[in-house]
Amino acid sequence: MNKAEILAETQAYIKKTFLDEGTGHDYFHIERVVTNAKKILETENADPFLVELAAWTHDVGDYKLHDGVDKSNELISEFLQTLQVEQETIDKVLEIVSQVSFSKGNTPTTIEAKIVQDADRLDAIGAVGIARCFAYGGSVHNVLYNPYDNSKDGSSVQHFYEKLFKLKDLMNTETAKKIANKRHQFMENFIEEFYQEVK
Numbered sequence: 001m002n003k004a005e006i007l008a009e010t011q012a013y014i015k016k017t018f019l020d021e022g023t024g025h026d027y028f029h030i031e032r033v034v035t036n037a038k039k040i041l042e043t044e045n046a047d048p049f050l051v052e053l054a055a056w057t058h059d060v061g062d063y064k065l066h067d068g069v070d071k072s073n074e075l076i077s078e079f080l081q082t083l084q085v086e087q088e089t090i091d092k093v094l095e096i097v098s099q100v101s102f103s104k105g106n107t108p109t110t111i112e113a114k115i116v117q118d119a120d121r122l123d124a125i126g127a128v129g130i131a132r133c134f135a136y137g138g139s140v141h142n143v144l145y146n147p148y149d150n151s152k153d154g155s156s157v158q159h160f161y162e163k164l165f166k167l168k169d170l171m172n173t174e175t176a177k178k179i180a181n182k183r184h185q186f187m188e189n190f191i192e193e194f195y196q197e198v199k
Helices: 003-018 027-041 048-057 072-082 087-098 111-122 126-139 156-162 164-170 174-198
Strands: none
Touching: 003 027, 003 048, 003 072, 027 048, 027 111, 027 174, 048 072, 048 087, 048 111, 072 087, 087 111, 111 174, 126 156, 126 174, 156 164, 156 174, 164 174
């Protein structure tokens, strides 16, 4: 199986597995991450096959979708082995995926990991990021907003301060930084308007 066929099979698997996922980590999120990664690849010298394969698989086995247990290594390996992907490539994909997550706090060690991390984080901010924040909050029964609770999981609005507003300054590539600036401003405008409405 050549690289194009592997990517096509991977996309089909992700679509089948994630299409109806309701936490904001659905197929279309993953597709947007791939699109973001390709956009960043235009200005970065990286392995496009590795970047795209890791972008497609970055949420496979994610702890948020498996009751708090990270199954990324196990499930990504199993799937890629069915496509007869070389073990060296699988290992590189696993390494990239392990460095994507915000909550794990890992620093990307390769340009490929930097690109996929940026691509994923771009989808967590801006208009789409706002929509995903509230979709995820609803899926785990977080309240929309609680002015008396500023704890980490106190509300979906609190998540802006715990994570979303931090992402702009954590981008690795120049392309992502430019996109992030605009999306960050949109979120700030949204939160300002939100507070005006809940006064």
